[in-house]
Amino acid sequence: MHSLIQSRLSLAGVALISVACSNAAAADDWTVEVKGAHRVMYEYLDNQFRQSRVGSEDIFNFRTGLNVTATNSGFSAVVEVEDSRIYGVDDVRNVTPGQVNAVEPLQYYLAYEFDASAVFGAKAGVRAGRFTWPMGSGRIIGRNGYRNTRFSFLGARAHLQTDNGNRVEAFWMMPAEIRPNDTPSLDDNDVDHDRFSDDLTLAGVFAESKTLIDGVTSRGYAVWLDEEDDGATGRQSRDRNLFTLGAQFQKARSEGAWDFDIEGAIQSGERRQTANPLDVTDLDVEASFLHAEVGYSYADSGLNLAVTYDYASGDDDPNDGESGLFDPIFGPIRGDLGPTGLFTLVHRNNINAPGARLMYRSDASWDLMLHWQAVWLDSATDSFGRIGVRDITGNSGTFTGHQIQGRFRMPVFEGKARFEVGAVSFQNGEFFDNAPNATGNGNPFFFYTALEFFF
Secondary structure (H helix, E strand, O other): OOHHHHHHHHHHHHHHHHHHHHHHHHOOOOEEEEEEEEEEEEEEEEOOOOOOOOOOEEEEEEEEEEEEEEEEOOEEEEEEEEEEEEEOOOOHHHOOOOOOEEEEEEEEEEEEEEEOOOOOOOEEEEEEEEEOOOOOOOOOEOOOOOOOOOOOEEEEEEEEEOOOOOEEEEEEEEEOEOOOOOHHHHHOOOOOOOEOOOOEEEEEEEEEEEEEEOOEEEEEEEEEEEEOOEOOOOEOOOOOEEEEEEEEEEEOOOOOEEEEEEEEEEEEEEEOOOOOOOOOOOEEEEEEEEEEEEEEEOOOOOEEEEEEEEEEOOOOOOOOOEEOOOOOOEOOOHHHHOOOOOOOOOOOOOEEEEEEEEEEEOOOOOEEEEEEEEEEOOOOOOOOOOOOOOOOOOOOOOEEEEEEEEEEEEEEOOOOEEEEEEEEEEEEOHHHHHOOOOOOOOOOEEEEEEEEEEO
16 A cells, blocks of 8 residues: 555544544543643754764754543544644754654544453453554653654554453554655645555564563563565665564662663564665674663652663674664664754664663652763774764774763643753763764753643
């Protein structure tokens, strides 16, 4: 099915679900909930680290969302529209689909939950349409929070869940290609509808258990990503055919106790080095990632201290017919590796980053986070993150620098809004000092502040 047809089907789906919600509002046995949020955020970056950029840059992000949910006897219909825009851009090269998606129907789906105890001894449910979804921790498939636009998917999910919370879920879905995606249209905040194509699909199984290990949430997943060039739209791709197998073990924070979060995955399959149509060489993929943190929450203090470690493999040799570069699929990185948006320096590929984190939550519900990470390259000959800085000889070293980030959040206006401010200082190491295509602009500094209203 071509992307254009699927886009029209998506709009038809919004209309049908909107009618369903309207009818639901008129029925006594339906419950309708309407909620929304509006966020304004300012970002500032000094000492640009991207190639061919100099000086400082800033940007204003605006995101408004409205969600309508109608429920009745296990049935639910959901429509969510989100409007993401930017203003005040000096360099249009900064504008990406990660920042702009004006007046987009982000979610429109129908769901049904039912009692399957007679057959499976559990509850069951199905969901079909367009939806966002944080799969487990969200590190492989997630719903963005910091980024101005969000990942979403068109497809179906089905699950079984026992009374004690154990759950298994199967899915097939097509990730949204945010439109428009050309720089002039994005800079003008033009309205276009996202497209879907079966040339880019995700399928797999996700399982979660709260009883496998006492006091620990255990998760496992198998995700298959299949990507080809889209002949209908001319979109070129790296022809990824990746299988990701992962597991997570998490013990929640509680006062006077230790906590941990350990997640890792291995990845195999094939991909091409670039999306260039002249690149027809399939590389064999063998890659992996690991996130680990162990912390302790001090009783009656609101203080949690943790040591952290993030690893994602890189590619040692671009000419050996193999790729060791881990692909984070559709997983946000904000929680582990720092702000995205105008910043997005450290990414979940080709890194080896130990660190330490302090978190404090007051009785007044404001919270503070400080996180230090020392970041090395896993492979000295591969690129760092997604900014293209690289030394193919490996002679520039592997230490990229120290990243120190802080964040402060607090509710305002009697809990009807939330104020947030944060900053990141990255102290360049030998790699940025020596890499032949590094900008030489100095140590990057990033600042942001945001105010989000809820209604």
